[in-house]
Amino acid sequence: MSDNGTQGGRGGAAVRTALVIGGGLAGPVTALALRKAGITATVHEAYPAAADGVGAWLALAPNGLAALRTIGADKAVEALGQPVPGTVMADGAGHRFAAFDGFAELPPSLAMPRATLYRALTDHAADQGIPFAYGKRLVGAEETPEGVTARFSDGTSATADILIGADGIRSTVRTLIDPQAPGPEYGGVLSFGGYATDSGVEAEPGTMYFAFGRTFTGHWRGPDGRLIWFAGLPTDTPPDPADLARVPAAEWLAALREAYAGHVPGERLLQHTDPDQLMAVGRMERMPSVPHWHRGRMVLVGDAAHAPSSSSGQGASLAIESAVELARCLRDLPTPAEAFSAYVGLRRERVEAVGRNAAAANKVKAGKSDLEAAAAFPTPEQMFRPLHFHRIDWAETVAGN
Incomplete structure (x- = not known):
């Protein structure tokens, strides 16, 4: 353990520096997780200032809060959200068909404006020494055997060992990794x-x-x-x-x-x-299945790879989980290629299952599927258990694929 509280790579990992593209929710969390793994990261945001006041309300689920706890960011948000542990489901005539009071073993989901969560995470990251660069809209990237250089629309550039696309559902990094990648x-x-x-x-x-x-x-x-x-x-x-x-x-x-x-x-x-x-x-x-989450020294995290739509109630929580898992992989594996491959192996099945379930809910909301489909959904307890109880063991060493 180093004197700044970070934990460096266990196997002499080659990655020491990172460019995080995107200063939304996933960006500061990714930088914090990398810092814990001993990797120095700078967050580059396209807008000229922090995007305060953007977005509606969201829920931070127990699994997302647990992932924040792993990197010491949970206290920054716990007091800001409204506890909402209970769920009632009904039809449009007022007839209930399911109810759930939450898991007694877990803290409740927290409802809050997206802007509140964004500001708390950004402020916490800045307090922890994470640098933010604003007005940096990514327009291209070039790789060499030693690193990757990001080019921004203002004519500047930045170089690091890896580049992480935390730039949301309309990710520029996704198209740099794969020009044929699907869009939202x-x-x-x-x-x-x-x-x-x-x-x-x-x-x-x-x-x-x-x-x-x-x-x-x-x-x-x-x-x-x-x-x-x-x-x-x-x-x-x-x-x-x-x-x-x-x-x-x-x-x-x-x-x-x-x-x-x-x-x-x-x-x-x-x-x-x-x-x-x-x-x-x-x-x-939502994002359909993205075939390629990484190429060379570039990789995706959060909505850029797996936005599940708001129907899931898991968008923020899954992004936070992925940021922590990516940092673990980079900590423990000796090359970006091995780390990125292990990261996808840890995340793809989970996030795509959530996305498919959200897509089914979207069809009901859009009137493309009948109410019987909604009533046939798993009970809230069945739906939430594999989501809310998910935990990341930071101390466990990641094995290569």
Whole structure:
């Protein structure tokens, strides 16, 4: 153990420096995990400043919190989230078909704005000495036997032993690794969220409610007593982000109210939401199976490799897990090729299973699959057990493939 609290490579690993491309959620976590493994990393973010205020709400599941604990980042977020251990599933007429109170052995999932989690992780990484470089939009990369050089749109460059693409679902690094790589897959739904006041809709504190049907909603009671909800507007021809932003919130709200007429509890939630409390999140997307997560000295992590869509409730947690596993592999294996191969072996099956399940849920939300399909889903306990109990053993040495 070195004097800065990091743990270096056990087998004389060749990787000592890394360029992390992308300063979202996966970027700072990856840099923190690499630091624990004895690897110096700098986070390069395309935007000129930290992306505060971006995104809606998300859930950090127990497995994600456990992965943060592995790298000493759990305390930075624990007090910021709202504990939501319970789940109730119902149909659009208000008939319940499943309920779950959470696992007594585990901490609850934490609901919070994405911006809150982002700021906590970024601040924690900076406090730990992780450098961030802003205004660095990646445009290309060249490899040599000794390292990789990233080229940025401002004319600057940076060189390190490896380059890690933590640059999200529209990853530039993914296309550098494989120009034929698939892009994000649209799930047939535009996502919206909002805050409802005095709706009379049931919402026990600590419980998240899901209502399936021709349309879909989820909601829970926020710390201030308002109900926080999310819903989907099925459409086969979604607007691009710019067009989405040009439509007034009142128009989107009117379209949602029409789509959710007669839906329990969607109709009442929407009737008690003002236009200025509406969030137009955008297309519900996920990554299909990405054939190549790495090439040479470049590798993907988080949404760039395996964005499962918000239906999974696991996007942030899986990204955090992958960052920690990648760092373990780089710590223990002597070459980038061996480390990257072991990393994919540890992660692909798990993340793609989550993605397939989320895709099935998206079909129900988009009206492409009937309600019986939703009722036939595994129970919440069956769904959550393999997800929430997953743990990464940092002390265990990674074996090569």
